Amino acid sequence: MIRIRSFQWADEQAVVELWQRCGLVRPWNDPHRDIARKMSTQGELFLVGLLGDVIVATVMAGYDGHRGWINYLAVDPSHRKLGYGKQLMHEAERLLRVMECPKINLQVRAGNADALEFYRRIGFAVDDVVSMGKRLESDE
Numbered sequence: 338m339i340r341i342r343s344f345q346w347a348d349e350q351a352v353v354e355l356w357q358r359c360g361l362v363r364p365w366n367d368p369h370r371d372i373a374r375k376m377s378t379q380g381e382l383f384l385v386g387l388l389g390d391v392i393v394a395t396v397m398a399g400y401d402g403h404r405g406w407i408n409y410l411a412v413d414p415s416h417r418k419l420g421y422g423k424q425l426m427h428e429a430e431r432l433l434r435v436m437e438c439p440k441i442n443l444q445v446r447a448g449n450a451d452a453l454e455f456y457r458r459i460g461f462a463v464d465d466v467v468s469m470g471k472r473l474e475s476d477e
């Protein structure tokens with residue numbers, strides 16, 4: 338079992354390195370700016386999972402008043418398939434339920450078969466929608 342708590346600023350470097358190991362960092366998403374944005378909006382829903390003092394997992398949850406959202410779910414490659422991703426998602430789900438969030442949405446990059454299978458196993462289904470986006474601020 339991992340110990341779960343909210344992100345603290347002292348975690349920043351370890352979290353960014355974890356995301357890099359997990360292949361979640363892209364040029365158009367500066368992870369440091371993403372963390373700063375999250376810490377100014379429902380920062381308490383940005384969770385880290387620890388084994389001892391070592392951060393091995395993260396998830397960024399949020400509730401916009403209509404849907405809950407999940408981003409930056411990551412489990413260290415050397416600690417996968419041990420139930421940590423599921424444990425972290427259960428905690429994110431619990432916190433969103435407390436806020437009376439009726440449904441969680443999330444986006445998975447096309448081709449990320451591992452994540453799609455993981456989410457199916459924990460009760461998510463593919464919605465019949467096309468995901469659209471519009472960038473308002475460039476990180477590049």
Ligand SMILES: CC(C)(COP(=O)(O)OP(=O)(O)OC[C@H]1O[C@@H](n2cnc3c(N)ncnc32)[C@H](O)[C@@H]1OP(=O)(O)O)[C@@H](O)C(=O)NCCC(=O)NCCS
Pocket residue numbers: 359361409410411412413416417418419420421422423424444445446449450451452454455456458459
């Ligand atoms: C997706 C990810 C978070 C899963 O974390 P994890 O800790 O390995 O997952 P868990 O051990 O909690 O697995 C929960 C269930 O999903 C299944 N599962 C997890 N990864 C799987 C995979 N690659 N293929 C098939 N099933 C998988 C487990 O077998 C388990 O099933 P069960 O409950 O029926 O036994 C992890 O692989 C990861 O960090 N991937 C890289 C980052 C990423 O893609 N994040 C998602 C961005 S949208």
